[in-house]
Amino acid sequence: MLTASRTEIRPRGACLIRHIVFFSARNRDDLATIRKGLSILTEIPHAMRLEIGENVKSDQLGTDVDLIVYGEFADEAALAAYKAHPNYQASIDIVRPLREIRMAADYEVDSALVEPIRP
Numbered sequence: 083m084l085t086a087s088r089t090e091i092r093p094r095g096a097c098l099i100r101h102i103v104f105f106s107a108r109n110r111d112d113l114a115t116i117r118k119g120l121s122i123l124t125e126i127p128h129a130m131r132l133e134i135g136e137n138v139k140s141d142q143l144g145t146d147v148d149l150i151v152y153g154e155f156a157d158e159a160a161l162a163a164y165k166a167h168p169n170y171q172a173s174i175d176i177v178r179p180l181r182e183i184r185m186a187a188d189y190e191v192d193s194a195l196v197e198p199i200r201p
Contacts, residue, residue, distance in 0.1 A: 098130075098191040099161050101153040106146055106183040113148055119176030120151055128164040130154045146183065161188065 105120070107113050113136075120134045131154040139145045155161040164170065178184075 097157065097193075099155045099158060099188055100191060101151070101155060101161055101164075101186070101188045103151040103184065103186040104147040105149045105151070105177065105181050107148050107180060108182045109180070110148075112180040116177050116180050117149060119173050119180075120149060122169045122173045122176070123151060123153075126164050126167045126169050128155065128160045128167065130156060130160075147185075 105116060107116055117134060117136070124132050124134065126132070131152075133150075133152045135150045135152065137144070137147045137150060153161075153164070155164065
């Protein structure tokens with residue numbers, strides 16, 4: 083059974099946003115430079131939480147990703163302010179020429195499934 087907090091209707095953008103970005107390096111020798119370039123993002127004040135992690139590659143099918151950016155933002159406005167910050171562009175300038183893959187996803191925590199869908 084769903085709790086009231088999971089079914090509460092909120093205006094779009096008025097809840098916690100999780101922002102997850104996956105990166106792979108073109109050349110493994112550039113991983114330290116990419117990680118350093120991504121670390122610039124941690125100085126941006128708009129995130130409630132921001133982490134730069136290295137894929138431990140424990141999933142036998144998920145070894146393409148090298149680095150992960152994980153962020154939590156109060157709402158869509160905070161995420162937009164994060165992306166508008168000069169450090170965001172500075173990070174792009176360092177990382178983009180060295181990366182192979184960049185895949186990003188954002189979702190609202192309040193609408194995330196936390197239990198099975200039943201008929």
